[in-house]
Amino acid sequence: MTELRALIAARPSLLLDFDGPVCSVFAGLSSRRVAERLGAAMGVALPAHLSATSDPFDLLDYAAQLSDDVAVSTEQELTRLEVEAVEVATPTPHAHDVIRDGAARRGGSVAIVSNNSIAAIDAYLRRHGLRTHVAGIYARTSAATALKPNPHLLHTALTGLRTEATAATFTGDSATDLQAANSAAIPAIAYANKPGKVERFAPYAPAATITSMSALLDAVHGQVVSQ
Structure with missing residues (x-):
């Protein structure tokens, strides 16, 4: 080229x-598993489509719509999960x-x-x-x-x-x-x-x-x- x-x-x-x-990033720790763990850590009821998502960023976007506190805690948990994921990426x-x-x-x-x-x-x-x-x-x-x-x-x-x-x-x-x-x-x-x-x-x-x-x-x- x-x-x-x-x-x-x-x-x-x-x-x-x-x-x-x-x-x-999510080859070892799947994006679906990360999304499940992130959703559970949010501690709120999720819409059905978000409960089934394989994209953690969908949950990060949703957290931002709920409150600043939820957004901050969700982002911190996603960071922790990403750090775990890259160990086996x-x-x-x-x-x-x-x-x-x-x-x-x-x-x-x-x-x-x-x-x-x-x-x-x-x-x-x-x-x-x-x-x-x-x-x-x-x-x-x-x-x-x-x-x-x-x-x-x-x-x-x-x-x-x-x-x-x-x-x-x-x-x-x-x-x-x-x-x-x-x-x-x-x-x-x-x-x-x-x-x-x-x-x-x-x-x-x-x-x-x-x-x-x-x-x-x-x-x-x-x-x-x-x-």
């Missing part, structure tokens, strides 16, 4: 979403090399921008010997953090890295990632890691779409690859 190679070569700041592009193939080699490029930097908690991301990176290769973690710190699709975390990353949107790309695997990138005027690299995602992401006009992180690694290395 010559376009991806050129994009990465021209933009030294490599911003990565965490769950998906770096690892599968499955690394995404080639992602660790993307981080190491992306950071090693002349003038290059790698940062994580995620709706997951900073505590969980930091724990994962340290567990895998990657923390020193990551210039910053821009992620959830509290129940009040504005999460993607809001571009707040991407703007915070640019400020923290002392760089501009014109020097960065953002790789994500969800529609909310692409929406946030578009709002922040950062070219999005859509990681279509499941069937149907290529078509689902097309309306967001990503700068590039990949189906394996090996494509991003090859671009970091400056190699021309075909998909």
